[in-house]
Amino acid sequence: MRILVVGASGTIGSEICKALKHHEIIRAGRNGLDVTVDNTSVESIKQMYEKVGKVDAVVNAAGGANFASVSELTPELNERGIESKLKGQINLVLLGLDYVNDGGSFTLTTGVMMDDPIRMGASAAMANGGVKSFVKAASIEMPRGIRINSVSPTIVQESFARLEEYFVGFSPVPASRVALAFQKSVEGAQTGQNYEIY
Secondary structure: OEEEEEOOOOHHHHHHHHHOOOOEEEEEEOOOOOEEOOOOOHHHHHHHHHHHOOEEEEEEOOOOOOOOOOOOOOHHHHHHHHHHHHHHHHHHHHOOHHHEEEEEEEEEEOOHHHOOOOOOOHHHHHHHHHHHHHHHHHOOOOHHHOEEEEEEEOOEHHHHHHHOOOOOOOOOEOHHHHHHHHHHHHHOOOOOOEEEEO
């Protein structure tokens, strides 16, 4: 398969590339690698797809949100989660449909805090929940046998030391284990799923 991985240089993205290394991988991200993309820009996403051409799968491990308490969360701070984590991922699907081959797939990223809330995580939870709902609803209308799923990881071991104060009492998992869920989505047959990795 020819697989486009957005966010390929990140902690989870690099493990996804390893898990899928027996396929042809096109690595995309803000810092280039094979192709540069800013997922908050519709024009940048369009240019990426035009450059890459037809693929069998699109995997997204990119997207951010600001951590802030609700009392400190401003519309401006909240906008990052909307533009990057929510709209950025959905636009990868909407603008990528014509570039994914028949029977191909999209795999997006959600996250544990939408189901298991943490302090300072409301904005990220909002974006994650929106992506999860989009995946579930879009799966019944995807054309040409294209599948769509999302992966909801808990905090990964590689980031735990930096984020431990937010994820008190959580049991981190290795990013390589999270990557297996992406492999399952790409190489499997399911659609409309949100794979929870605890």
